[in-house]
Amino acid sequence: xxxxxxxxxxxxxxxxxxxxxxxxxxxxxxxxxxxxxxxxxxxxxxxxxxxxxxxxxxxxxxxxxxxxxxxxxxxxxxxxxxxxxxxxxxxxxxxxxxxxxxxxxxxxxxxxxxxxxxx
Numbered sequence: 001x002x003x004x005x006x007x008x009x010x011x012x013x014x015x016x017x018x019x020x021x022x023x024x025x026x027x028x029x030x031x032x033x034x035x036x037x038x039x040x041x042x043x044x045x046x047x048x049x050x051x052x053x054x055x056x057x058x059x060x061x062x063x064x065x066x067x068x069x070x071x072x073x074x075x076x077x078x079x080x081x082x083x084x085x086x087x088x089x090x091x092x093x094x095x096x097x098x099x100x101x102x103x104x105x106x107x108x109x110x111x112x113x114x115x116x117x118x119x
Contacts, residue, residue, distance in 0.1 A: 003041050006053045008062050014053055016081040022047075022100065024054040025064055025074040032090045033073040040075070043096050050100065077103045 003024070006014045015021050024040050026033035037054075044052035057064040057072060067076055067083060076086035077100070085103040 003037075003044050003052045003054050006055055006060075006063075008060055011063055014051075015078055018051050018078070019080060020050040021078040022050055022052045023076045023078065024052070025057050025067075025069045025072055025076065026054055027056060027058045027072055029058070030072050036073045036090050039091065039093050039096060043093055043100075047097070047100060075099070079103075079107060 004014065006023070015023060022040075022044075024033075024036065026037070028034070040052060040054070044050075055063050057069060069076075071088045073090065074086060074088045075091065075096070077084050084107040085099075087099050091099065
């Protein structure tokens, strides 16, 4: 599954108005961001009830600043327009899937209307 780049002009439509979203904050000059990209894309194909998008912090500094992104790669999770968690640094596929499960388990807005992840 292709992970879509999101700009500030698309943020409300592509992230805040969606039920469950994982956002990868990245930059092309960041080696760990480049390493995370295929993992993020692979997990996006396995978690069917969550939208996966990415934000280039070099081009979209306002979004990164608004959500307190100080280090990259950073993945933030949004449920029903609300930020509900996040992690900073490279994640393996297994770690990322665990992060998603943890966010869903800890936040009621993520639990509502979510189905189990594909294995």
